[in-house]
Amino acid sequence: MKQKIAFITGINGQDGSYLAEYLVGLGYEVHGTVRRNSTPENQDIRLSEIHLKIHTHYGDLLDQGGLEKLLDQIQPDEIYNLAAQSHVRISFDIPQFTVQTNAIGVLNILEAYRRACPDAKFYQASSSEMFGLSVEEDNFQRETTPMNPVSPYGCSKVFGYNIVRNYRRAYGLHTTNGILFNHESPRRGSNFVTNKVCKTAAQIKLGLQDKLELGNMDSYRDWGHSKDYVRAMHLMLQHDVPGDWVVSTMETHSVREMCKLVFNYLGMDYKNYVTQNPKYLRPEELPYLKGDSTKIRTELGWKPKYTFKEMMEEMTQCWLDSFNKK
Numbered sequence: 001m002k003q004k005i006a007f008i009t010g011i012n013g014q015d016g017s018y019l020a021e022y023l024v025g026l027g028y029e030v031h032g033t034v035r036r037n038s039t040p041e042n043q044d045i046r047l048s049e050i051h052l053k054i055h056t057h058y059g060d061l062l063d064q065g066g067l068e069k070l071l072d073q074i075q076p077d078e079i080y081n082l083a084a085q086s087h088v089r090i091s092f093d094i095p096q097f098t099v100q101t102n103a104i105g106v107l108n109i110l111e112a113y114r115r116a117c118p119d120a121k122f123y124q125a126s127s128s129e130m131f132g133l134s135v136e137e138d139n140f141q142r143e144t145t146p147m148n149p150v151s152p153y154g155c156s157k158v159f160g161y162n163i164v165r166n167y168r169r170a171y172g173l174h175t176t177n178g179i180l181f182n183h184e185s186p187r188r189g190s191n192f193v194t195n196k197v198c199k200t201a202a203q204i205k206l207g208l209q210d211k212l213e214l215g216n217m218d219s220y221r222d223w224g225h226s227k228d229y230v231r232a233m234h235l236m237l238q239h240d241v242p243g244d245w246v247v248s249t250m251e252t253h254s255v256r257e258m259c260k261l262v263f264n265y266l267g268m269d270y271k272n273y274v275t276q277n278p279k280y281l282r283p284e285e286l287p288y289l290k291g292d293s294t295k296i297r298t299e300l301g302w303k304p305k306y307t308f309k310e311m312m313e314e315m316t317q318c319w320l321d322s323f324n325k326k
């Protein structure tokens with residue numbers, strides 16, 4: 001059988017790096033884009049275990065011509081569009097760049113794909129942030145929940161989601177949206193709340209830091225593990241019919257509960273160390289997320305392997321180990 005070829009935008013991000021490892025393990029030839037960066041040493045940190053087994057190319061979602069040239073050369077079977085300005089609070093600081101990348105960038109890669117390799121299957125990294133303030137009466141968000149975004153990031157992702165559905169219907173392309181709820185790992189950027197808490201709690205434990213400043217501790221998130229979620233991305237593209245699937249753990253926890261768990265793991269009480277700094281509050285907050293992933297569980301047989309507690313402990317332990325090595 002012919003070796004399958006995958007193309008991943010944002011291959012050096014959290015999800016891109018786990019997805020690349022997963023696909024290499026399944027026997028795929030894996031290609032992906034990285035952006036030009038003045039310090040190239042930092043770019044393949046998350047790819048260190050597989051960089052010899054994959055092909056990286058310079059590429060940017062803002063450069064449609066460049067994307068088309070790459071797709072024309074590579075002729076992938078599967079395209080995973082994971083590249084994005086993915087930080088919600090930062091999307092308030094740089095709204096134009098966020099929208100250019102996360103909205104127009106999706107259109108750019110869809111056009112490149114339509115022209116260069118329309119027989120491929122296409123995955124779009126859509127997000128629970130699109131639901132914003134909408135919650136169903138049973139306290140879940142699901143595929144049919146109206147979208148009511150509350151950040152430039154959420155608004156940009158709604159455009160990406162809709163244009164992917166439009167290209168599916170208009171041109172008969174195999175385009176799929178994964179509507180993923182928050183997912184974390186030791187590779188999560190340390191300015192997202194989970195990894196910020198794990199990193200700073202480990203520093204406090206080792207006497208390297210004395211306090212942790214956070215924003216809103218009363219928001220709730222449905223937090224899963226990135227490794228479980230990249231398996232879901234691949235499963236979605238193996239389905240004959242393209243569609244839209246929510247991926248979530250079906251549990252929700254507050255930022256406060258998450259802090260309690262992490263500090264308890266290290267034998268400390270978070271109340272003695274955590275303070276609020278208004279600089280980490282958002283101009284508009286999304287207070288509550290809990291995803292109903294019944295559709296992907298029943299139609300595609302996906303379920304997560306990690307529990308929330310296992311994931312938070314793995315992340316905290318990784319920081320402890322890394323500081324202890326220094």
Ligand code: NAP
Nearest residue numbers: 010012013014015060061082083084086125127180182183
């Ligand atoms: P991430 O770690 O921030 O990775 C994003 C990747 O996109 C990085 O490789 C980044 O490159 C690249 N990128 C940014 N702007 C780009 C541009 N203009 N052109 C090309 N590449 C660009 O994010 P992640 O957590 O892996 O998330 C992957 C995708 O899933 C994103 O689209 C995100 O919005 C979406 N998503 C994430 C979650 C979550 O909880 N993690 C949930 C739902 C949806 P640099 O390193 O050079 O910046």
Ligand code: F7E
Nearest residue numbers: 086088127128129181182191192193194214215216219280
């Ligand atoms: O914030 C609160 C913050 O930045 C989670 C992205 O992957 O998931 C992610 O977006 C919550 C929010 O993730 C701090 O206000 C409190 O309520 O970790 P976060 P996010 O905004 O939910 C969605 C699904 C995506 O698609 C995105 O790409 O935690 N919070 N104090 C804080 N958040 C941060 N970052 N820093 C704080 O100090």
